[in-house]
Amino acid sequence: MRQIIAALQVSLDGFIEGVNGELDWIDTWDDSFGVMPQIDTCILGGGMYPGYEQYWSAILASEDNAAGPAEVDYARFAARTPHIVLSRTLERAAWSNTRIVRDIEDIRTLKQLPGKDMHAVGGAGLVASLMNRGLVDELRLVIRPVILGAGKALFSGVQQRHALTLLDTRLAGANLVCLSYAVGAR
Secondary structure, three states, rough: OOOEEEEEEEEEEEEEEEOOOOOOOOOOOOOOOOOOHHHHHHHHOOOHHHHHHHHHHHHHHHOOOOOOHHHHHHHHHHHHHOEEEEOOOOOOOOOOOOEEOHHHHHHHHHHEEEEEEEEEEOOOOHHHHHHOOEEEEEEEEEEEOOOOOOOOOOOOOOOOOEEEEEEEEEEOOOOOOEEEOOOOOO
């Protein structure tokens, strides 16, 4: 069966956004998690999808690209990879390879189909909903060297305890720590 990998960037104190949604503390959006070769589907929440699609489309459209090569690679990957958006309100998606689902059980069904693993891109509400239904198999977190003090906490919507088993730790660059955990005792 396919696995769902929730891979996110997080501050040292557990936030994925600042108080006003700011992300200026994240200096690159490259594939620090190494998920691209492993997945064939991205899953996003309806609140995150429009900004995500606009950001990666703009990188591809820019001739004077300030993004680094790794971000351009991810933008190309995102443009060609099927996306599932869990939303009760989103009516349409700009990318033709995007499917909107209304029920989280549709994601459980997709997980049981043949294919590569799926990447839960975010946001926090999506990750919490997936974890609350037992659908996340692995967490990959890039810990950013900043304490925000307040903002959108990654796990505030998770309703029960989840045992984690450390799979891997590594440094990325000079300041980033990448942690991988299996969700559930092994």
